[in-house]
Amino acid sequence: MRGPGPDADGLVVDGSSEYAAVPDAFQRLWTPHRMAYIQDGQQPHADDCPFCVAPAMTDEKALIVARGEHAYVLLNLFPYNSGHLLVCPYRHVATYDQATPAEVAEIGELTQIAMRVLTAVSRCDGFNIGMNQGRIAGAGIAEHLHQHIVPRWALDSNFFPIIAGTKAIPRLLGDVRDDVANGWPSR
Ligand SMILES: [Zn+2]
Numbered sequence: 277m278r279g280p281g282p283d284a285d286g287l288v289v290d291g292s293s294e295y296a297a298v299p300d301a302f303q304r305l306w307t308p309h310r311m312a313y314i315q316d317g318q319q320p321h322a323d324d325c326p327f328c329v330a331p332a333m334t335d336e337k338a339l340i341v342a343r344g345e346h347a348y349v350l351l352n353l354f355p356y357n358s359g360h361l362l363v364c365p366y367r368h369v370a371t372y373d374q375a376t377p378a379e380v381a382e383i384g385e386l387t388q389i390a391m392r393v394l395t396a397v398s399r400c401d402g403f404n405i406g407m408n409q410g411r412i413a414g415a416g417i418a419e420h421l422h423q424h425i426v427p428r429w430a431l432d433s434n435f436f437p438i439i440a441g442t443k444a445i446p447r448l449l450g451d452v453r454d455d456v457a458n459g460w461p462s463r
Pocket of ligand 1: 327420
């Protein structure tokens with residue numbers, strides 16, 4: 277084990293003996309990519325709507341794959357599957373019946389394009405598409421309308437959700453965003 281002091285590149289490396297540590301029976305699964313969930317705040321305040329904040333950020337930061345005139349498309353930070361997209365109007369409206377005809381039309385158009393792009397880039401076999409209207413119906417962010425587009429593969433269900441309440445997501449969000457954004461047709 278190395279002791280403290282500069283290494284060959286001049287970097288100061290601390291020896292582990294410098295730190296208090298008590299070995300235990302647990303193995304560590306290091307998941308630094310999950311810091312995005314913690315640092316960026318996974319539980320927004322009611323007055324800090326993430327779907328209103330996202331369009332002001334860069335596409336990469338907000339995981340946006342396409343922007344329309346009345347609505348935009350971004351990756352869900354809590355995906356059911358790789359490529360789980362959300363289509364949101366820019367306006368802060370809660371339910372589908374509050375959307376204007378122009379918003380309804382563009383949400384539909386963006387949903388169709390998203391299906392084609394996901395089919396092309398991820399070779400999915402099907403989709404679950406829908407909106408949870410109201411918190412009682414399962415909407416995580418009930419205050420701002422959003423349509424889910426969840427790509428499905430023939431063998432994407434496994435025993436993880438049943439035994440552990442856990443979904444295995446094989447790809448990182450940034451990589452999926454890049455693929456979908458690059459596959460999106462230019463307007
Ligand atoms: Zn909002």
